[in-house]
Amino acid sequence: MPYDNDSLVLNNIGKTFTTGHVQITALTNINISIGDGEFFSIVGPSGCGKTTLLRILAGLDTASTGTVDIKIKTSDRPVNSMVFQEQSVFPWMQVIDNVAYGLKLRGIPKKERYEIAERYIRMIGLSKFAKSYPHQLSGGMKQRVSVARAFANDPEILLMDEPFGALDEQNRIILQQELLRIWELSKKTTVFITHSIDESLCLSDRILIMTAHPGTVKSIVDVDLPRPRDIASIRTTLRYNELFQTIWLTLREEVLKVKELELAND
Numbered sequence: 376m377p378y379d380n381d382s383l384v385l386n387n388i389g390k391t392f393t394t395g396h397v398q399i400t401a402l403t404n405i406n407i408s409i410g411d412g413e414f415f416s417i418v419g420p421s422g423c424g425k426t427t428l429l430r431i432l433a434g435l436d437t438a439s440t441g442t443v444d445i446k447i448k449t450s451d452r453p454v455n456s457m458v459f460q461e462q463s464v465f466p467w468m469q470v471i472d473n474v475a476y477g478l479k480l481r482g483i484p485k486k487e488r489y490e491i492a493e494r495y496i497r498m499i500g501l502s503k504f505a506k507s508y509p510h511q512l513s514g515g516m517k518q519r520v521s522v523a524r525a526f527a528n529d530p531e532i533l534l535m536d537e538p539f540g541a542l543d544e545q546n547r548i549i550l551q552q553e554l555l556r557i558w559e560l561s562k563k564t565t566v567f568i569t570h571s572i573d574e575s576l577c578l579s580d581r582i583l584i585m586t587a588h589p590g591t592v593k594s595i596v597d598v599d600l601p602r603p604r605d606i607a608s609i610r611t612t613l614r615y616n617e618l619f620q621t622i623w624l625t626l627r628e629e630v631l632k633v634k635e636l637e638l639a640n641d
């Protein structure tokens with residue numbers, strides 16, 4: 376692991392859902408340590424429990440077994456901020472108030488919270504739209520607002536559940552590059568779910584590949600691509616292609632298991 380100190384440690388995490396008399400084991404025996412300031416991605420076949428794991432990290436759901444230890448550096452900031460796939464901006468608030476919302480909840484005075492919000496709005500290239508309302512923005516711009524809000528909150532850890540999954544490719548590449556730039560400045564510990572091997576390679580320090588249902592750790596890949604990264608040029612490197620191939624071959628076994636299961640259930 377490229378980081379000296381842990382920010383987030385998952386000990387033996389398991390999750391079983393009970394619906395009526397039916398029990399579904401979504402996650403089992405997950406042990407991971409994520410470094411302070413690390414960008415850690417999770418990929419895995421559909422239904423392997425990625426979102427369930429992130430919800431447990433966010434405290435939105437509880438684990439059936441095991442513990443999550445998050446290192447708290449200061450008590451005056453939130454433990455986590457989450458960015459979802461679907462835009463989660465408040466339609467009745469201007470961009471600046473959306474970005475400053477978490478700071479307002481923490482009682483940060485207006486002048487200070489606007490200064491912080493303006494800084495992140497500038498970083499994601501929306502300065503001209505600070506006073507706009509969400510209905511005046513495109514989908515990609517709204518997702519930028521969500522990203523800016525998450526960073527402005529200055530949480531211990533940033534959790535992202537396919538934040539660019541609903542965007543078209545051009546917007547996705549621009550947002551990935553912007554996310555890289557902001558993350559490289561803030562070095563915030565980030566856990567990022569994606570279905571895209573390419574996206575995980577462009578952004579991450581390490582990538583967790585999960586097994587098919589029930590989800591557990593299949594392998595963890597070190598992304599030894601240099602930083603700072605330029606997404607367009609990193610994709611042309613030999614190392615990128617080697618890593619892509621390694622991840623795909625590992626992931627493919629799990630995706631095929633899901634397909635076999637689906638056929639057996641037909």
Ligand SMILES: Nc1ncnc2c1ncn2[C@@H]1O[C@H](COP(=O)(O)OP(=O)(O)OP(=O)(O)O)[C@@H](O)[C@H]1O
Pocket residue numbers: 392393394399400401419420421422423424425426427428588
């Ligand atoms: N609230 C719930 N109640 C019962 N079962 C659930 C619940 N939430 C998730 N599951 C089950 O847990 C398993 C993991 O679901 P989860 O959404 O975490 O997977 P995922 O890897 O994020 O999927 P995808 O890639 O398709 O988004 C699935 O079998 C799902 O049906």
